[in-house]
Amino acid sequence: MTPLADLLARRIAATGPITLADYMADCLLHPDHGYYATRDPFGAAGDFTTAPEISQMFGEVLGLCIAQAWLDQGTPTPFTLAEIGPGRGTLMADVLRATRRIPGFHAAAQVTLIEASVTLRDRQRVTLGTHPAQWLDTADALPAAPLFLIANEFFDALPIRQFTRDAAGWRECMVGLTDARLTFGLSAPAPLARLQHRLHDNRPGDIVEVCPAAPAINTAIAQRIATHGGAAIIIDYGNWRSKGNTLQALRAHTFTDPLGEPGLADLTAHVDFQALAAAAAFCRATLTDQGTLLHRLGIAHRTETLARALHGAALENHLAAYRRLTGPSEMGTLFKALAFHPGTSQPPPGFD
Numbered sequence: 001m002t003p004l005a006d007l008l009a010r011r012i013a014a015t016g017p018i019t020l021a022d023y024m025a026d027c028l029l030h031p032d033h034g035y036y037a038t039r040d041p042f043g044a045a046g047d048f049t050t051a052p053e054i055s056q057m058f059g060e061v062l063g064l065c066i067a068q069a070w071l072d073q074g075t076p077t078p079f080t081l082a083e084i085g086p087g088r089g090t091l092m093a094d095v096l097r098a099t100r101r102i103p104g105f106h107a108a109a110q111v112t113l114i115e116a117s118v119t120l121r122d123r124q125r126v127t128l129g130t131h132p133a134q135w136l137d138t139a140d141a142l143p144a145a146p147l148f149l150i151a152n153e154f155f156d157a158l159p160i161r162q163f164t165r166d167a168a169g170w171r172e173c174m175v176g177l178t179d180a181r182l183t184f185g186l187s188a189p190a191p192l193a194r195l196q197h198r199l200h201d202n203r204p205g206d207i208v209e210v211c212p213a214a215p216a217i218n219t220a221i222a223q224r225i226a227t228h229g230g231a232a233i234i235i236d237y238g239n240w241r242s243k244g245n246t247l248q249a250l251r252a253h254t255f256t257d258p259l260g261e262p263g264l265a266d267l268t269a270h271v272d273f274q275a276l277a278a279a280a281a282f283c284r285a286t287l288t289d290q291g292t293l294l295h296r297l298g299i300a301h302r303t304e305t306l307a308r309a310l311h312g313a314a315l316e317n318h319l320a321a322y323r324r325l326t327g328p329s330e331m332g333t334l335f336k337a338l339a340f341h342p343g344t345s346q347p348p349p350g351f352d
Ligand code: SAH
Pocket: 029, 036, 042, 050, 051, 052, 053, 084, 085, 086, 087, 088, 091, 114, 115, 116, 117, 120, 137, 138, 151, 152, 153, 154, 157, 158
């Protein structure tokens, strides 16, 4: 039993089953035992790999996209250049390198990283080196200023609640104890106002997931953009509407039991982009898929340019990274990109 499993089992024995969201919150960010709070999980030696860790091209083309959106909106100065959930800081470092020759962009940008994990903040400081940056705990703390923000694989790392349709109500997925082991169970059925609109597209037994923290975070971001200008680009795996059980646990690049090793495995769920867009109602929202976006932003051309200096295994790896980021059977269509921008300005390049 992991130390966190022991702690959770004692809590459940004392006060009863907990929601899946409460379970995930402790697994991911418990200050002493949480997955992100205690480690750097990325890369071949870690548990999973993300797009910026696969290739520098991901951050480069997104950086140029953001910079062009800043130019299109009349170079607002100063502005917040933010990333939420920055992992190792690789994406922001690639954005900064790709945009350093754009006149005025770096001088106007207040680089801001929103990160909950102290361990990963330290890692991000190392990656960004001497580049000035500030760290915030939450999106609510973002300044009242034009905001250009990127989030990659951030929303999938937020805790979800999971509901199973039962006649005219819903039963919630709970984590309880059976023979002193953590097990899933379902609460008694109850009507749920926030899922009333999902009764018509779900039948008894169907599962719907809700991410309770996402709307407030997105509202905070979209309010800054609607009031002061800017844009947000949110990339993640998921669909327009949540459907089915998408909870998964990953350890050492292998799927594992979500209740098996609390605090030691990464827990994620697909992102419901419709819910994200609804929370940003004062902005215009456009959804495309990752492969389409990266191609429109010129990743094929960038792949060719970088390939000229490569040979042998390095060239093979580079081409494989391009295929992995854009291929329809790899990340190209499973991953979606959602942009928010003020109704008065055009969408960022690649989203029109
Ligand atoms: N964007 C990075 C990392 C994705 S992993 C990449 O693409 O490689 C998720 C990141 O979100 C981690 O940095 C994690 O510590 C952070 N995170 C998770 N929950 C958070 C929260 N509630 N607030 C801020 N950051 C959070």
